[in-house]
Amino acid sequence: MARIDHFNNPNAPKPNSIVVAVTAFVQDEQGRVLLIQRTDNGLWALPGGAQDFGEYISETAMRETREETGVEVEVTGVVGIYTNPSHVMEYSNGEVRQQFSICFRGRYIAGKPRISDESSAVRWTRRDELDGLPIHPSMRLRIDHGFEPFSAPYIG
Known part of the structure; x- marks a missing residue:
């Protein structure tokens, strides 16, 4: 299913759903994400x-990371909660989803990166390599927050 991200776009379609979603900020022993x-x-x-249905939200972060990357992680904290109503995702099936995402901090346990149906490439990435990759601004915000040693999670 194709997806178009609309960010601060006054002509974006109006959302028709909100889905509880997660992302996982996981670093290896070299500090790569x-x-x-x-x-x-x-x-x-x-x-x-x-x-x-039937899973704790921390289990979602562990499951999605395993499914998309082949890497096993454990959740160790929260990077932030991201609910910007100016970020909507338009899917080819007609769904227009308003962002609601909890970004968890995870600890690498085991596994080697591999692709899946949802990932055409998987890699450990140094912070100084990020500017050379196409990354949506809302995702880059999560990544930047993950690299920060905040004691309290971002809420926005």
């Missing part, structure tokens, strides 16, 4: 996705 290249829009992003 785990990123995927999404198959739905081609942009680089933190692994993540929507919560399923």
Whole structure:
């Protein structure tokens, strides 16, 4: 399913859903962050996705990371909560979703990066490599916050 991100676009379609979603900011022992290249829009992003019925939200972050990257993680904290109503995602099935995402901080446990149906590429990325990758501004905000040693999560 194709996806178009609208960000601060006054002509964006009006949202018709809000879905609880997560992303996971995970670093390896060298301080690199785990990123995927999404198959739905081609942009680089933190692994993540929507919560399923019957699971805790932290389980969603662990499951989505495993499914999209092949990497096992444990949740260790919260980077932030992202609810910008000026960011909507338009899907090819007619859904227009207002952003609601909790970005968790995760600790690498095991596994080697591999692609999936939702990721055409997976890699550990140094902070100084980020500017060379196509990353949506709202995702870049999460990544930048993840690299910051904040004691309190971002809420916005």
